[in-house]
Amino acid sequence: MATLLMEHEPHGVHQTKKAAASGWIGSALEYYDFFIYATAASLIFPQIFFPSSDPTVAIVASLATYGVGYVARPIGAFVLGHWGDTHGRKTVLILCMFLMGFSTMAVGLLPTYQQVGILAPVLLVILRLIQGFAVAGEISGASSMILEHAPFGRRGFYASFTLQGVQAGQILAAAVFLPLAHYMPEQAFNSWGWRIPFLLSFVVIVAGYIIRREVAETPAFAEESEHGEVPKAPIVEAFRSSWQDMLRVVCMALMNVIPVVTSIFGAAYAVQAAYGIGFHKDVYLWIPILGNIVAVVVIPYVGNLSDLIGRRPPIIVGALASGLLSFFYLYAISIHNVPLAIVVSLLMWGIVYQGYNAVFPSFYPELFSTRTRVSAMAIAQNVGTTITALLPALFAAVAPPGSTNIPLTIGMLTFGVTLIAAAAAWSARETYRVHMNDLGHPDAVPVGKKEYDAMRAQSLAQARPAHRQA
16 A cells, blocks of 8 residues: 555655645635725725716726726636746745735725826726736645645545635635724725725735745645656646646536625625615625635535545535525525525525535646646636626626516526536546546546545544544
């Protein structure tokens, strides 16, 4: 067994817990930055960066700057993916952190429209583009870093901490921003209070750098560098050798439709007077927070489950079940039942959706070889996510205010998208019992179930503190 591991697993020190902590904290801090912008784009930016005699125009313009962040993500994926596969996982994560931290802090220092005129929204758009560019490399880089440091048999569990960090970052963004908006006098908040969450990004830069510099480069990438096998053009190689799996990842990444239905279209459907529902806005400020709290608890359990039964089953079940639950969620809104809408949203987003969300950080990078892992995952995942950013506009077009049977119409579209994601997962090869050095090779032979279980038990025993083993 030891000989088999040496042949198929990279040599070197595996800093499993340090890598997982680095991925968790780094993702939490970066997504804190990304999502405080989303909150500000709704609460404050229309008034201070996009003044207009028509408030609707100002709101649309402000939310458009939020969407710009998604436009920049495929570009960032190409650049940062290349960087991660040629310069290492550690360096690309530090680069992402600095780009995100400085651009977010700069938003907090921007002059308003009243001070500099049209230059204010122009600068805001530029900084949002940098944010979107930076975040494109975070999940693929952090997932690859954790995966390549994780012991065989526990990659799903440890890689899931990347997404647990993302959900925690969203909770942190709400925890910082919403109390300021709620308790500060409106004039003070509009004048300077909104800048506080952005300026706190200085903490992101310092804390993130301290944590990430402590993690060594992954054994898999280090081994590649030693043997002179680092590719000069990993993107070209990824498209040439793995385009089918990249296409599968694009389709699976369409699962972002569930957060879109829950927190974007669902919120507009529930609170906008034009739809005739009239839920209080506070309800839809709390639904994402509660959903993320539940997700933080659920994610590591689902990640661990994927190490026991495989990556594909949780993704397929999570995709189909959350797609079906979207009908009930929109129906609960349509009948004005707030408690039912909250319960179904928590079940759909906080629990069932995590079958996908907790597993893709291990499944996506496992589909690709070490040579092209960051590039292939970053490009494919960000293309899929960017497509879902267009879905709220599509939903509003096919189900505008006054439409009949909106829950059925949008529910069918949502289920259709999740069906595509489930089919893509079903068509992919299973990866959880394939050794690190064999990942990305379609003809790789997985370890037998009994042998795998024995190796996994050995990894679990080594991870336990000495007093517990005794």
